[in-house]
Amino acid sequence: MGKNLCAICGRPAWGAKAEREWWSPESWKRDLVRGPFCIYHHPDHEAKKEEFWRILAENLDVWAHESPFGITNGFLDTTLKDFSNFVFPEGRGFPGASFQIGYFLGAIFNGDADFSGARFAGPAEFRGAEFRGGANFLGTSLGLGVFREARFGGDVDFREARMGAADFVWARFCGPASFAGVEFLGSAKFVLASFKSTACFAGASFSGEAEFIGSFFYDLADFTEASFGAKGDFRMANFYKRSLFVRARFSAEAGFFGTSFRKLADFSGSTLLGEADFSLAKFSRSAIFQGAEFRQKPDFTLTKFGRNPVFPAEKG
């Protein structure tokens, strides 16, 4: 036999030849790749289901102490530390696992991806990954979270997670996504991300810049009691349904230049300490600023209001 080796990693091939998408390290984008694949990279979820998790477990280093499925000694271990482009069938997941670095670029999760309570000491790289089921990052800690161009097919749960810098640029969320109570310790980039279902950032705290520039919120966007320690940048964002910024706190600039609010926009009780730029924003329905506190005079230059906005009474 000539070479019957995985077209992606060179491990021995498993199963029949196939075609699949992967995150190409050459073109640095999603591409098609054909060939034989090893059990980790083979796209036949169903056939390999049980064998996959057994072999994966055997090849992981499990002498980490504090986690049930720990992968901690990335530097010593010569087995598995790069999960990029792996095709994960339904099954076990990584709850409570501990990673030094998590490379999951272009990985495909056929079932629910369970990373609840996992810890990534360094970067967690999920660039271009595809989550076909739910994505569970409940309480996960990520030194750096890169989900750029990731696709989320099901429910996304990042509640109470802690993240260093977060990159969700061009990420697509098809199901409800909750980032409630997340601590974003660095910059949080959601530029051009799209949320087909509800997006919940209630109680989230952003220590660095929060960038939602040009993002699409097709359903409820809930930023109730979110706190923005640096600039909250929603320039040119599109809110198709209700947007709630009730009791949100903007400690620095609040950027809503050209933002489109198609339904109710509720800023009741919010606090805006820095510049608040609503110039060229468009409120198609009600805009409520009742009880909002503007430390500086907000900029409403050429702002369009579909109905009379509700502002706090002027103090004499």
Ligand SMILES: [Zn+2]
């Ligand atoms: Zn392979």
